[in-house]
Amino acid sequence: xxxxxxxxxxLSLSPGERATLSCRASQSVSSxxxxxxxxxxxxxxxxxxxxxxxxxxxxxxxxxxxxxxxDFTLTISRLEPEDFAVYYCQQYLAFGGGTKVxxx
Amino acid sequence: xxxxVQSGAEVKKPGxxxxxxxxxxxxxxxxxxxxxxxxxxxxGLEWMGIINPSGGSTSYAQKFQGRxxxxxxxxxxxxxxxxxxxxxxDTAVYYCARDIVVVPAAxxxxxxxxxxxxxxxxxx
Numbered sequence: 001x002x003x004x005x006x007x008x009x010x011l012s013l014s015p016g017e018r019a020t021l022s023c024r025a026s027q028s029v030s031s032x033x034x035x036x037x038x039x040x041x042x043x044x045x046x047x048x049x050x051x052x053x054x055x056x057x058x059x060x061x062x063x064x065x066x067x068x069x070x071d072f073t074l075t076i077s078r079l080e081p082e083d084f085a086v087y088y089c090q091q092y093l094a095f096g097g098g099t100k101v102x103x104x
Numbered sequence: 105x106x107x108x109v110q111s112g113a114e115v116k117k118p119g120x121x122x123x124x125x126x127x128x129x130x131x132x133x134x135x136x137x138x139x140x141x142x143x144x145x146x147x148g149l150e151w152m153g154i155i156n157p158s159g160g161s162t163s164y165a166q167k168f169q170g171r172x173x174x175x176x177x178x179x180x181x182x183x184x185x186x187x188x189x190x191x192x193x194d195t196a197v198y199y200c201a202r203d204i205v206v207v208p209a210a211x212x213x214x215x216x217x218x219x220x221x222x223x224x225x226x227x228x
Contacts, residue, residue, distance in 0.1 A: 035214045037149075044199055044218035045149065056204075056216055088149055093165070093213055095149040 002026055004089055004096035012104040019076040021099045023089035028069045035090040036065055036074045038083075039098075045088065049074065076101075106130040108200050108219035115225045121188040124222045126200030133181035134158040137203035137211045140174065140185045142196040143221075151213075152198075155183055158207050190226045197221040 003026040013019055023034070031052035037045040047056040049065035052072060062077040076083055084103050089096040111125040126138065140152040153164035155174040162174045168187070176183045183200060199222075201215035 033213070037215075044201075044221055045215070046218070047204070047214060047216035050204065050212070050214045090149075090214075093151040095151070097148050 002029060002091055002094050004091055004094055006087075006089055006096035006099045008099060009097075010100045010102060012102050013079055014104045015079050015081055017079050019074075019079055019083070019101055021074040021076075021087055021089075021101070023067075023072045023074070023096050025070045025072075025091055029091050031068045031072070033092055034065070034067070034072050036063075037088045037090065038085050039088065040085045048087075106202070106217055108202065108217060110198075110200060110219040110222045113223040113225070115227065116190050117228055118191055118226055120190050120226075121186060122190060122224050123184055123186040124198050124200075124224070126183045126185070126219050128181045128183070128202070133176075134178060135206050137205070137207060138174075138176075138183045139201045139203060139211075139213075139215055140172075141199045141201055141215065141218075143199070144193075144196040147196075150196075152185070154203070154211060154213075156207060157183060187224075190224075192226050195224065195226045197223050 005024045007022045034052040036049040039045040053065045064075045066073050086098045086100045088098045107129045109127045114122050116122050134157045139154045155162045157176045171188050173186045200219040203211045204214045205212040
């Protein structure tokens with residue numbers, strides 16, 4: 001069973017700053033199956049990135065995904081006010097515990 | 105546009121069953137797999153299972169085997185998730201979520217879009 005560990009648990013940043021979120025898998029996985037979701041309070045998750053680096057429909061290009069093997073990264077190049085949320089990585093049918101991006 | 109609209113909140117007693125519906129619109133219902141994912145209060149996401157709306161075949165997470173049943177009604181473009189023998193730990197928001205891959209290709213297990221969620225509270 002794959003375990004996904006996300007870090008940090010909370011990231012405190014200001015609008016306009018760069019956010020770097022990490023997702024580490026307990027065993028090497030195919031990058032083809034790595035996805036990232038955004039969830040805002042009281043809302044359903046939204047698919048941001050699939051296949052490790054492909055943006056879902058309608059996702060702004062400030063969101064980018066990278067990585068391979070056991071280490072994957074979601075980068076938000078310049079935080080907008082609407083980007084403050086919780087982010088989950090997913091591999092196959094397992095989810096990480098989430099990283100909360102909060103306003104500093 | 106593609107929409108998944110779920111049934112309303114439920115309150116159940118331990119040992120009871122709950123059936124949550126998810127009505128799809130804006131696309132060909134039988135062309136996309138549907139998943140169910142739940143989220144306990146303040147917790148992360150947990151995959152429960154998948155249904156192929158075309159033929160009705162299902163696959164469930166081992167944790168829920170024997171307690172969960174997923175069905176579909178093609179005449180109303182609706183999928184259902186029934187969870188039995190409810191316990192307090194089943195208190196969660198239950199989401200339906202469409203796979204991004206078209207049947208009959210193998211499901212991608214990437215979910216987009218999601219329903220709005222249905223809160224199921226299990227309490228005596």
